[in-house]
Amino acid sequence: MEAGRPRPTVDRIGSLLMVLVVLVLAGCRQDMHDQPRFKPLSESDFYADLRSARPPVEGTVARGQLHDDTYFYTGKFGNNPGDYMPFPVTMDVLSRGRERFNIYCAPCHSRVGDGKGMIVQRGFRAPPSYHTERLRKAPLGYFFDVMTNGFGAMPDYAAQVPPRDRWCIVAYIRALQLSQEATMSAVPAGEKVPSNPPVFRGDPGSGATLPELQPGAPKGGAE
Numbered sequence: 001m002e003a004g005r006p007r008p009t010v011d012r013i014g015s016l017l018m019v020l021v022v023l024v025l026a027g028c029r030q031d032m033h034d035q036p037r038f039k040p041l042s043e044s045d046f047y048a049d050l051r052s053a054r055p056p057v058e059g060t061v062a063r064g065q066l067h068d069d070t071y072f073y074t075g076k077f078g079n080n081p082g083d084y085m086p087f088p089v090t091m092d093v094l095s096r097g098r099e100r101f102n103i104y105c106a107p108c109h110s111r112v113g114d115g116k117g118m119i120v121q122r123g124f125r126a127p128p129s130y131h132t133e134r135l136r137k138a139p140l141g142y143f144f145d146v147m148t149n150g151f152g153a154m155p156d157y158a159a160q161v162p163p164r165d166r167w168c169i170v171a172y173i174r175a176l177q178l179s180q181e182a183t184m185s186a187v188p189a190g191e192k193v194p195s196n197p198p199v200f201r202g203d204p205g206s207g208a209t210l211p212e213l214q215p216g217a218p219k220g221g222a223e
Contacts, residue, residue: 038052038053039052040052040053041053069086071086071141072086072163072167073163074141074144074145074148075140075141075142075143075144075145075148075170076141076145080141081138081139081140081141081142081144081145082139082140082141083139083140083141084140085140085167085170085171086167087164087167089171093167093168093171094168094171094172094175096165096168097165097168097169097170097171097172097173097175098172100161100165100168100169100172101169101172101173104157104160104161104169105169107119108120108124108127108154109127109130112176112180113129113130113131113173113176113177113180114129114130114131115127115128115129115130125153127153127154130173130176130177131177131180131181135177136177136181140170140171140174143169143170143173144166144167144170147161147166147169147170148163148166198211198213199213199214200212200213200214201213201214
């Protein structure tokens, strides 16, 4: 080393190395920005139709959207509504249907299905009573279709109520209709008419909450 010239310090060498590292990293980042890829809906000469976005493979079904049981998801055979439940009607099904009905349907249709719900009492258009001759004879699939797609002033409830719950509501609507037209011959043996009134624990509920029955007390109505 020439006499009189200062020896490079460690700090200076470290600074040069830092600059080199920054330049190398900057080059890598630019490579990541320019990576080979297709921009959405951009043109591509790789495919014959010049579209970079490819259509799904024929027959592709999204997860959870198979819907292979057409009647279960539409209530129809072709364009005609069917008239049977796609699964057995049990007390659990009717209880679920009553719960969902009271949440989504009763505000307009009322809890007895006569079309005089609270929304109607406040000026909304009244729906027809379920107890008219036309709706008593309507097939079960008709009610399911109306809930799925809406009808007249009624919007669809497909987003709020899943298919099985819609069928539970259908079963409960039919039970409401039968309750208004029941005869003594339809009462099971051993049941009292009228049935014993329910015995509540505390207040019978506000309408927003379900009442709580006394343990072992009759629930009222045919079991």
